[in-house]
Amino acid sequence: MRSCRLYLVTDDLQDLETMKRVVKEAVIGGVTMVQVREKHGDVRTFIERALAVKTILQGTGVPLIINDRVDVALAVDADGVHLGQSDMPANIARQLIGKDKILGLSVENEQQLIEAKHLPIDYIGLSAIFATPTKTNIQKEWGIDGLANAVAQSPLPIVAIGGINASNLDAVIATGVDSVALVSAICHAECPRTAVRDLIG
DSSP states (O other), X not given: OOOOOEXXXXXXXXXXXXHHHHHHHHHHHTXXXXXXXXXXXXXXXXXXXXXXXXXXXXXXXXXXXXXXXXXXXXXXXXXXEEEOTTSSOHHHHHHHHOTTSEEEEEEOSHHHHHHHTXXXXXXXXXXXXXOBTTBOOOSOOOHHHHHHHHHHHOSXXXXXXXXXXXXXXXXXXXXXXXXXXXXXXXXXXXXXXXXXXXXXX
8 A cells, every 4th residue: 555745835926825725735634744846936926825825834733834935934933944055044044943943955966865865954856856847957867776765875854756647656756755845636636635645656
């Protein structure tokens, strides 16, 4: 039987009401973490969307993670922040958010994977497992073998992201990865709740 933890990353091209519906349905379906991503709007828009998701998540036990922006995470008192390699250094982010918040970091190659072991982070987002239209500047496509090797050598929990869907999910889970992050497979589903339940199995 298929079993995994699903980490929803919101689609910043969806309007606010659509995003809220997707998050609400996905949480009912069983996602265990939600990351709000906002690449195209301004900070005010980011804060508005983050607060909307925070309201939905209240009382569910599902953590709210903010993509890239430590200031937005602090402004909305999110549960954590997920950094990319070109964002604020993890050491400084940890000082700002404190020891109790969740801190994740995207890792895009083997050197970054090695360096991550010495950083004050809680998990790694391994990107991209497969090529994906939601991320155009991919450094490396890890594939199943690369993911399995990363899982074997990293002392930190790994979240797999990039091009993961129902057709390859079983192979991804079989690597022993801690969690799987999804954008399109949930956000663009006709019914996000059913999509999550089907993916969890």
